[in-house]
Amino acid sequence: xxxxxxxxxxMIERLGAAARESAVMFRRAGSAEAWPREGxxxxxxxxxxxxxxxxxxxxxxxxxxxxxRPIMASRALTAHARPDALVPTxxxxxxxxxxxxxxxxxxxxSRTADIEKTLVVGVHGPSEVTIVLHLPQS
Amino acid sequence: xxxxxHRPSRTAxxxxxxxxGSFPGDVDAQRRLLSLAGHxxxxxxxxFCCGQPAATAGDAEGARAMGRVWAERAKEFDAVFVASATCxxxxxxxxxxxxxxxxxxxxxxxxxxARCTLPRVSIYLHRPCxxxxxxxxxxxxxxxxxxxxxxxxxxxxxxxxxxxxxGVFSTLFDETAGAMVGHRxxxxxxxxxxxxxxxxxxxxxxxxxxASTLRVxxxxxxxxxxxxx
Amino acid sequence: MTLVRIPLDTPTRKAADVTxxxxxxxxxxxxxERFRDEATAARRETTENLDALVEEFARNATASGxxxxxxxxxxxxxxxxxxxxxxxxxxxIKSKSMVTEEIGLRHHMEKLGFTVFETDLxxxxxxxxGELPAHVTAPAIHLSTAEIAQSLSGALGxxxxxxxxxxxxxxxxxxxxxxxxxxxxxxxxxxxIAETGEIVVIExxxxxxxxxxxxxxxxxxxIDKVIRARRQLPPLLRVLTASATGQPQTVYTHVLGRPGGxxxxxxxxxxxxxxxxxxxxxxxxxxxxxxxxxxMVACPVFRQVSGHGYKTVYPGxxxxxxxxxxxxxxxxxxxxxxxxxxxxxxxICPVRIPISELIARRREDLWKSGxxxxxxxxxxxxxxxxxxxxxxxxxxxRILLAVLRHPALRRGVRVLRAxxxx
Numbered sequence: 001x002x003x004x005x006x007x008x009x010x011m012i013e014r015l016g017a018a019a020r021e022s023a024v025m026f027r028r029a030g031s032a033e034a035w036p037r038e039g040x041x042x043x044x045x046x047x048x049x050x051x052x053x054x055x056x057x058x059x060x061x062x063x064x065x066x067x068x069r070p071i072m073a074s075r076a077l078t079a080h081a082r083p084d085a086l087v088p089t090x091x092x093x094x095x096x097x098x099x100x101x102x103x104x105x106x107x108x109x110s111r112t113a114d115i116e117k118t119l120v121v122g123v124h125g126p127s128e129v130t131i132v133l134h135l136p137q138s
Numbered sequence: 139x140x141x142x143x144h145r146p147s148r149t150a151x152x153x154x155x156x157x158x159g160s161f162p163g164d165v166d167a168q169r170r171l172l173s174l175a176g177h178x179x180x181x182x183x184x185x186f187c188c189g190q191p192a193a194t195a196g197d198a199e200g201a202r203a204m205g206r207v208w209a210e211r212a213k214e215f216d217a218v219f220v221a222s223a224t225c226x227x228x229x230x231x232x233x234x235x236x237x238x239x240x241x242x243x244x245x246x247x248x249x250x251x252a253r254c255t256l257p258r259v260s261i262y263l264h265r266p267c268x269x270x271x272x273x274x275x276x277x278x279x280x281x282x283x284x285x286x287x288x289x290x291x292x293x294x295x296x297x298x299x300x301x302x303x304x305g306v307f308s309t310l311f312d313e314t315a316g317a318m319v320g321h322r323x324x325x326x327x328x329x330x331x332x333x334x335x336x337x338x339x340x341x342x343x344x345x346x347x348x349a350s351t352l353r354v355x356x357x358x359x360x361x362x363x364x365x366x367x
Numbered sequence: 368m369t370l371v372r373i374p375l376d377t378p379t380r381k382a383a384d385v386t387x388x389x390x391x392x393x394x395x396x397x398x399x400e401r402f403r404d405e406a407t408a409a410r411r412e413t414t415e416n417l418d419a420l421v422e423e424f425a426r427n428a429t430a431s432g433x434x435x436x437x438x439x440x441x442x443x444x445x446x447x448x449x450x451x452x453x454x455x456x457x458x459x460i461k462s463k464s465m466v467t468e469e470i471g472l473r474h475h476m477e478k479l480g481f482t483v484f485e486t487d488l489x490x491x492x493x494x495x496x497g498e499l500p501a502h503v504t505a506p507a508i509h510l511s512t513a514e515i516a517q518s519l520s521g522a523l524g525x526x527x528x529x530x531x532x533x534x535x536x537x538x539x540x541x542x543x544x545x546x547x548x549x550x551x552x553x554x555x556x557x558x559x560i561a562e563t564g565e566i567v568v569i570e571x572x573x574x575x576x577x578x579x580x581x582x583x584x585x586x587x588x589x590i591d592k593v594i595r596a597r598r599q600l601p602p603l604l605r606v607l608t609a610s611a612t613g614q615p616q617t618v619y620t621h622v623l624g625r626p627g628g629x630x631x632x633x634x635x636x637x638x639x640x641x642x643x644x645x646x647x648x649x650x651x652x653x654x655x656x657x658x659x660x661x662x663m664v665a666c667p668v669f670r671q672v673s674g675h676g677y678k679t680v681y682p683g684x685x686x687x688x689x690x691x692x693x694x695x696x697x698x699x700x701x702x703x704x705x706x707x708x709x710x711x712x713x714x715i716c717p718v719r720i721p722i723s724e725l726i727a728r729r730r731e732d733l734w735k736s737g738x739x740x741x742x743x744x745x746x747x748x749x750x751x752x753x754x755x756x757x758x759x760x761x762x763x764x765r766i767l768l769a770v771l772r773h774p775a776l777r778r779g780v781r782v783l784r785a786x787x788x789x
Contacts, residue, residue, distance in 0.1 A: 098624075126538065
C-alpha cells in the first residue's frame with residue numbers, strides 16, 4: 001500500500017539518510033530528465049529470469065509494461081536463473097506466459113543494421129546481457 | 139509420333155523471332171549441330187513467334203491464337219526443334235499435346251560426343267530464369283559444354299539469376315534493364331570470363347546490346363567456332 | 368518507373384546480398400520447409416477467415432482491457448489515433464509501422480502541430496530525408512553510410528563522421544529523452560493473436576519497447592496481421608525474422624497481454640483500408656504477406672532501383688499486388704510491368720505466395736481493361752500480325768526484325784512515344 005504524500009516524503013528522506021550512512025548508492029528516478037546516460041542507465045539491471053530459451057539464449061521476463069522500463073533503460077542486464085527456468089525453444093516460453101501484462105524475450109544486446117547492413121551493438125535497450133545459471137551442487 | 143506411311147519424315151527448325159533478329163547467323167550453326175546429332179536436312183519452320191510477347195504482355199487470348207498458328211503448322215512435321223528454353227516452355231503451356239516439339243539442346247547433349255582440341259576458354263554460361271531444365275539437368279548440360287567445347291564455365295558471379303531482359307520489361311524500361319545487365323557484364327568480366335554463352339536468344343540479345351569488351355555468342359555458334367561441327 | 372541508379376553496383380543490391388547470405392545461413396540450420404509449411408497454413412487460415420478472426424481478436428482484446436477501434440480507411444484511422452491523443456500538440460514517439468506510412472499518420476499529426484519522433488533508426492533517416500522507406504523492414508536500404516551521415520548531419524546541425532557506430536550514437540543521443548519522457552507512443556504490430564487478444568511486436572533496437580510502454584500507447588495495425596492461435600506464432604516468427612534480417616530471432620519479442628494497473632492505456636486501431644477487398648478476390652493469396660521483404664531482396668529489379676522506383680509505400684514484387692488495394696491513388700498504372708517475371712519472389716516467399724504468377728495475372732487484368740501501356744499494346748499487335756500470312760504480316764515481321772536487329776532503333780521508337788510515361 002502506497003502511503004500518502006507527506007508520509008511518503010518523510011520515508012524517502014529517512015531512506016536517503018540511511019543510505020548515506022550505510023554506503024548505499026541511492027538515486028531518485030522521476031522524469032526523463034533524471035535519467036541521464038551517466039546516471040541511472042549506467043547502472044546494471046539484475047533480474048530473475050522467468051524463462052531462459054536454450055535454442056537462442058534469450059531471457060524471458062513476464063511483467064507489467066512500465067515496470068520493465070528500468071530494465072530496458074539500463075546499459076547492462078544480468079539475468080539469474082535456476083535450471084527449472086530452462087526451456088528448449090520460444091514456443092515453450094510462450095506457454096508459460098499467463099497473459100497478464102507483457103512477455104518480453106530479450107535475445108542479446110540491442111542492435112541495428114540499418115546503416116549499410118553494418119552491425120552496431122548497443123542502441124536503446126541494454127548493450128550488455130549476461131545469463132547466470134545457478135546449478136545445484138552435486 | 140511416327141509418320142503416316144504415305145508421307146516422308148519431315149523435321150524442322152523453329153527460329154524464334156529474337157534469334158532471327160539478333161543472331162541470324164546462329165541458324166546455320168544450329169542446323170549443323172542437329173545434323174551432327176542425327177537430324178540432317180531440317181527445314182525452316184515457317185512460323186515467326188511462339189507467342190511469348192503476347193503472353194507476358196497480358197494478352198492471354200492473343201498468345202493462345204499465336205500458339206494455335208504454331209500448332210497447326212507443326213502438324214506437317216514429325217519433329218520441330220527449338221533452341222530457346224523460354225519458347226519451348228511457352229509452347230508446352232499452349233499446346234494440348236507436345237506433339238513434334240523438341241528442345242534442341244536435349245538432342246545435342248544426347249548425341250554429340252565431339253571434343254574440342256583448342257586451348258580452354260573461360261566462359262559464362264547463362265541460364266534463363268524460365269529454364270525448362272531442373273538443376274541436375276542444367277548441371278549435366280554445363281559439364282557437356284565444358285567437355286565438348288573445351289570451356290571452363292565460371293560460377294555465376296552475382297546473386298541475380300535474371301539478366302534484366304524480361305522481354306516487355308526492357309522495352310519499357312531500357313535504362314534500368316541496361317543498368318541491370320551492365321552490372322552482370324561487369325561482374326562476369328571481373329570473374330575472368332571472356333565470352334557470354336547461352337542458347338536463350340532473348341537474354342543473349344540483351345547481353346549483346348550492352349557488352350563492350352566481352353563477346354556474346356549463342357551456344358550453337360560457340361560450339362561450331364570450337365570446331366565441333 | 369523512372370528512378371535509375373546509374374552506378375553499376377547499388378547500395379541496395381549490396382545490402383540485399385548481406386540479407387540473403389545471412390538468411391541462407393539460418394535456413395540451412397533449421398527444418399525450413401516445415402516452418403514454411405506451418406507459417407503458410409496459419410496465414411491461409413487468416414485470409415480465409417479474416418472477418419471472423421478479426422472479430423475474435425477484437426472481443427478478446429477488449430475483454431483484456433484494451434480499447435479496440437475499427438477504421439474502415441486511412442482517414443478514419445488517423446482520426447481514431449488523434450481521438451486517443453487529444454488536441455494539445457506534444458511530443459509523440461513512434462516505432463516502425465508500415466500501416467502508418469500507408470495512412471500518412473505522421474504527416475497528419477505534424478499538420479496538427481505534433482512533434483513526431485521516428486524512433487526506428489532506418490525510419491528516422493528517411494524521415495529526415497523526406498522519403499518513403501525504401502524497403503518494408505530496412506527503410507534505408509538504398510543509402511550509403513556517407514549519404515546517411517550527410518542527412519543526419521544536416522538534421523542535427525553538426526558534422527557527423529560517415530561511420531555507422533557514430534551515426535547510431537547520434538540517434539541514441541537524439542532519442543534518449545523522447546523515448547523515456549514522451550507520454551504518447553505510437554506503434555505497429557507484427558501479429559495479433561485472435562484466441563487471446565494479444566499483440567506481438569518484434570524489434571532489435573529497443574525503441575518499440577518504449578513506444579509500447581508510454582502512458583498512452585496507440586497500436587496502429589492492419590487487420591491482416593491477425594492469426595488464430597498462439598501456437599501458430601513460433602513458426603511465423605522464425606520465417607519472418609530469417610527472411611527479413613537473416614537472424615534466427617530478433618533481439619526483442621514482445622507479447623502484449625492484459626494491461627495491468629501500471630498506467631499504460633492501450634488502444635488498438637484496426638485498419639481495413641482495402642484489406643478485406645484484397646482477401647475477397649483473386650489476389651487473396653497476397654493477403655498472406657507477413658511483410659518480411661524477402662521478395663524485395665531477391666528481386667533483380669528491386670535490387671537495381673530500390674523501393675523508390677515503384678512509387679508506392681509497399682514496393683517490390685508484393686507491392687505490385689497489394690498497392691492497388693491499399694494505396695490505389697498512388698499506384699502507377701504500369702506497375703505490373705516493374706518486373707521481369709523471373710520468379711525469384713515466388714521461390715523465396717516464406718508463406719508461399721505465388722507472387723510472380725499473380726503479377727502476370729495483373730498484366731492480364733490490365734490488358735482486359737485496355738490499360739496496358741500503349742507501347743506494349745502496339746508491340747503485341749505487331750507480333751500477332753507477324754504471326755499471320757499475307758503482305759501485312761510480312762511488313763510486321765520486317766518491322767520487328769529491324770527493331771530487334773538495331774536496339775538503337777528501339778530506343779528511337781520509344782523516345783517518340785515518351786508521352787506514355789506518367
